[in-house]
Amino acid sequence: xxxxxxxxxxxxxxxxxxxxxxxxxxxxxxxxxxxxxxxxxxxxxxxxxxxxxxxxxxxxxxxxxxxxxxxxxxxxxxxxxxxxxxxxxxxxxxxxxxxxxxxxxxxxxxxxxxxxxxxxxxxxxxxxxxxxxxxxxxxxxxxxxxxxxxxxxxxxxxxxxxxxxxxxxxxxxxxxxxxxxxxxxxxxxxxxxxxxxxxxxxxxxxxxxxxxxxxxxxxxxxxxxxxxxxxxxxxxxxxxxxxxxxxxxxxxxxxxxxxxxxxxxxxxxxxxxxxxxxxxxxxxxxxxxxxxxxxxxxxxxxxxxxxxxxxxxxxxxxxxxxxxxxxxxxxxxxxxxxxxxxxxxxxxxxxxxxxxxxxxxxxxxxxxxxxxxxxxxxxxxxxxxxxxxxxx
Amino acid sequence: xxxxxxxxxxxxxxxxxxxxxxxxxxxxxxxxxxxxxxxxxxxxxxxxxxxxxxxxxxxxxxxxxxxxxxxxxxxxxxxxxxxxxxxxxxxxxxxxxxxxxxxxxxxxxxxxxxxxxxxxxxxxxxxxxxxxxxxxxxxxxxxxxxxxxxxxxxxxxxxxxxxxxxxxxxxxxxxxxxxxxxxxxxxxxxxxxxxxxxxxxxxxxxxxxxxxxxxxxxxxxxxxxxxxxx
Numbered sequence: 001x002x003x004x005x006x007x008x009x010x011x012x013x014x015x016x017x018x019x020x021x022x023x024x025x026x027x028x029x030x031x032x033x034x035x036x037x038x039x040x041x042x043x044x045x046x047x048x049x050x051x052x053x054x055x056x057x058x059x060x061x062x063x064x065x066x067x068x069x070x071x072x073x074x075x076x077x078x079x080x081x082x083x084x085x086x087x088x089x090x091x092x093x094x095x096x097x098x099x100x101x102x103x104x105x106x107x108x109x110x111x112x113x114x115x116x117x118x119x120x121x122x123x124x125x126x127x128x129x130x131x132x133x134x135x136x137x138x139x140x141x142x143x144x145x146x147x148x149x150x151x152x153x154x155x156x157x158x159x160x161x162x163x164x165x166x167x168x169x170x171x172x173x174x175x176x177x178x179x180x181x182x183x184x185x186x187x188x189x190x191x192x193x194x195x196x197x198x199x200x201x202x203x204x205x206x207x208x209x210x211x212x213x214x215x216x217x218x219x220x221x222x223x224x225x226x227x228x229x230x231x232x233x234x235x236x237x238x239x240x241x242x243x244x245x246x247x248x249x250x251x252x253x254x255x256x257x258x259x260x261x262x263x264x265x266x267x268x269x270x271x272x273x274x275x276x277x278x279x280x281x282x283x284x285x286x287x288x289x290x291x292x293x294x295x296x297x298x299x300x301x302x303x304x305x306x307x308x309x310x311x312x313x314x315x316x317x318x319x320x321x322x323x324x325x326x327x328x329x330x331x332x333x334x335x336x337x338x339x340x341x342x343x344x345x346x347x348x349x350x351x352x353x354x355x356x357x358x359x360x361x362x363x364x365x366x367x368x369x370x371x372x373x374x375x376x377x378x379x380x381x382x383x384x385x386x387x388x389x390x391x392x
Numbered sequence: 393x394x395x396x397x398x399x400x401x402x403x404x405x406x407x408x409x410x411x412x413x414x415x416x417x418x419x420x421x422x423x424x425x426x427x428x429x430x431x432x433x434x435x436x437x438x439x440x441x442x443x444x445x446x447x448x449x450x451x452x453x454x455x456x457x458x459x460x461x462x463x464x465x466x467x468x469x470x471x472x473x474x475x476x477x478x479x480x481x482x483x484x485x486x487x488x489x490x491x492x493x494x495x496x497x498x499x500x501x502x503x504x505x506x507x508x509x510x511x512x513x514x515x516x517x518x519x520x521x522x523x524x525x526x527x528x529x530x531x532x533x534x535x536x537x538x539x540x541x542x543x544x545x546x547x548x549x550x551x552x553x554x555x556x557x558x559x560x561x562x563x564x565x566x567x568x569x570x571x572x573x574x575x576x577x578x579x580x581x582x583x584x585x586x587x588x589x590x591x592x593x594x595x596x597x598x599x600x601x602x603x604x605x606x607x608x609x610x611x612x613x614x615x616x617x618x619x620x621x622x
Contacts, residue, residue: 029548030508033501057502058479058495065484066495090498090536091480131501137541167501169544196556197511224487 002126002161005043006036007230007277008218008387009188009203014211017186019124019159021210022152024132026180027167027190031201032222035070036190037128037165039227042072044161045081050125052117052160054084056104056134060097063130071225084117086110086135107139107147115154124159127151132166132179141175148183185209191217200233216390221279229279232386236299237269238323239308240316241287244339245269247369248308249284252379258284266291268298275376278383282306285323292326299327304335304386306378308369311338311346317355333385336364337378342371393522395559397585397598398435399618401609406602411522411557413601414550414580419587420566423594426450427613428585429526430458432561434616437466441522442514444507446474448532451481452491462616470520472510474503476532498536500545507549511556525553529563530577539573543580550580561585 001016004023010016017023027033041051055063060083064074074081086104088095099117103109118127129135136144148164155162166179180187187206192198204217221231237245246269250256253271260266269284283302285295299305305327309320324334336358338349347355349364358364363381367374393411396403409415419425426449433443437459447455452475459471468490476494478485487493492506507525514520527533534542546562553560562581564574566588578584583600588608599605609620 027501029501029545030504030552032505057499059482061482062479062484062495068484069486087496087498091496131499133501134498137500137537165501167504169500169541170547171544192508194555197515197552198508199512199516 002049003043003047004036004040006039006203006228009205012205012214012216013186013208017161017163018210019161020156021185022155022162022164023186023188024164024166024179024184025188025190026206027165028192029167029169030198031190031192033165033167033190034130035222035228036188036203037130037163038067038070038072040163041081041126041128042067042070042227044126045077046072048080050080050082050121050123051077052082052084052121052125052127054086054114054127054129056086056129056131056138058087058130059093060085060087060095069224070227072227082117082121084113086113090138105138107135107143110135110139111147111150114151118154118158118160121158121160124161126161126163127155129162129164132164133169136171136175141171145175145178145183152184180206218387218390223274223279226274229274229277230383230387232278232280232303232383234302235280235282235304235306235382235386236302236327236329237282237284237306237308238295238299238327239287239306240310240313240319240323243287243308243310243313243316243320244369245284245287245308248306248337248339248367248375249282251369251372251375252282264288267294273379275379280379280383287323289319295323295326296328299329302327302329302332304333304382304389305329306382307334307336308339309336309352310340311352311366312340312343314347314355317352321356333382333389334362335378335382335385336362337367337369337374338364339367339369341366341374342368393557395441395522395524396435397432399620401620402596402598402606405606406598409559409583409601411559412554413582414553414560414562415583415585415601416578416581417561417563417585417587418566418574419585419594419596420589422591423587423589424613425563425587426528428618429528429561429563430455431613431616431618433471433524433526434459434464434466436522436524436559437470438464439522440467440470440520441524442470442472442510442518442520443524443526444472444474444510444514446476446503446507446525446527448476448497448527448529451475451478452493453478456490464616469518470514472513474506474510476503496536497533500533500537500541504545504549508552511552511558515556521557523556523558524561525549525558526561527563529565531563531565531568534569534573539576543576546577546580
């Protein structure tokens with residue numbers, strides 16, 4: 001199996017892409033697609049494998065720069081990373097690459113270079129096409145479809161995995177149906193959430209022919225550096241006054257801001273989390289009763305809730321339950337964070353569960369937010385819960 | 393939602409351009425199309441519109457310099473430039489607040505992504521709903537990609553302009569393409585800014601945005617103003 005390196009995608013593919021199989025990242029126009037192929041080849045090469053990158057619309061030097069923007073240094077890959085240059089020939093530029101397509105608008109010329117690169121690979125590799133749609137634009141739709149069949153067959157002989165980035169411009173219905181349907185072993189749909197403009201991006205498995213398909217879509221963001229991150233647009237952090245909500249938001253975030261007065265949150269805390277392939281925007285509420293209307297406002301469209309408690313202050317537990325009710329987010333994943341575990345008299349997570357009369361399906365996670373202890377473990381559990389809830 | 397071009401007499405004659413309009417600007421080389429495009433963008437910016445300029449001939453920094461050198465009091469964060477040139481020159485410049493790099497004029501996928509990112513930023517983060525998209529120029533894109541490819545690209549993005557109630561201006565060189573190319577592309581646009589003339593002087597008119605075309609006007613570019621004569 002060759003892992004794609006895209007967070008959560010390998011789980012949906014049941015471990016990755018088997019050797020000799022093909023995958024197409026099928027993207028709507030205007031949605032980021034190329035980074036999927038780049039991240040996939042980066043993953044393969046950084047794990048000690050070999051990668052071939054077929055460029056069609058970008059100077060190979062710029063390809064290496066693009067990798068660098070994501071924090072992936074192609075120079076470190078050495079000769080395990082090879083570029084088939086299908087661009088320089090278009091603009092009549094010289095190319096220092098080992099494999100250069102002399103006539104990028106001639107599919108035979110392209111096929112010849114690709115086959116040479118496949119034969120020249122030391123061992124089963126991943127071959128990523130920067131832009132199948134550009135090849136289609138240059139060489140023709142039918143010609144390209146025929147060539148894909150040939151490339152896939154050839155790759156199968158050498159146990160290579162072939163990955164295509166494809167932007168679904170308004171080609172003929174037949175062409176789109178083939179790309180989306182029968183020409184590759186798997187199809188990952190990459191789309192945009194659109195209301196007047198595209199304001200969010202998602203991916204999901206459309207087809208795999210080696211196992212059962214789990215049809216669910218995942219929101220994502222592209223970070224530089226970092227690459228693709230599964231994205232949770234809104235996680236609420238609530239709890240009684242002085243439970244440590246702001247401390248928790250700041251401890252978890254790569255960047256955060258609080259609207260507070262004399263150290264007490266009076267409007268909200270906002271933080272952006274980037275952790276182990278997941279990105280999230282988290283919103284902390286005020287804890288004082290007089291700000292309850294704000295809590296309700298902030299909770300709209302949340303995907304999950306952290307309920308932060310001061311583990312030693314049992315007097316506030318009733319208020320904690322009350323705040324959970326105010327959010328009016330019944331059914332959403334809740335993770336209770338038993339904060340301030342380091343102070344005298346702190347109850348254990350199990351004792352807190354009993355006090356709160358919470359069922360076993362709600363995780364209670366021990367933490368000391370001031371020293372960032374336990375905060376990322378709580379976040380991991382939240383991510384797991386949110387993904388689980390979305391797959392139902 | 394209506395837009396203007398910032399060319400007062402023509403704006404008066406056509407009576408405002410409704411949101412979602414796509415305009416082709418066609419004219420001979422050296423007739424000042426780059427300036428006219430920037431001036432149309434500028435007149436949006438002074439009215440708190442946002443502007444996305446796709447530059448296929450000039451590096452993004454030069455386009456930005458055009459606005460900065462004129463010392464215009466416009467909100468700089470309302471300008472987005474998709475630079476299709478710098479990376480083809482072999483410079484690995486990173487994206488900045490105002491300039492996003494496309495790999496080359498062939499990279500229509502990348503150009504489309506960068507346009508969408510600017511629209512998302514203006515619409516969702518900055519809540520600026522009136523946006524102008526200027527592509528300068530389609531002729532360069534047509535040098536690298538065939539008509540059908542460019543048509544498909546424009547089909548998607550003229551549609552997005554309509555959906556977003558934005559204004560699209562697409563520049564094309566007169567005399568560089570055959571009639572079939574122009575006729576094919578014309579189908580996608582609601583109106584045209586036509587430019588004709590020679591070194592002795594140029595004239596412009598607008599067609600398709602009012603019941604009948606405006607008269608031809610001789611014009612002169614003076615800073616950020618287009619002065620019409622006649």
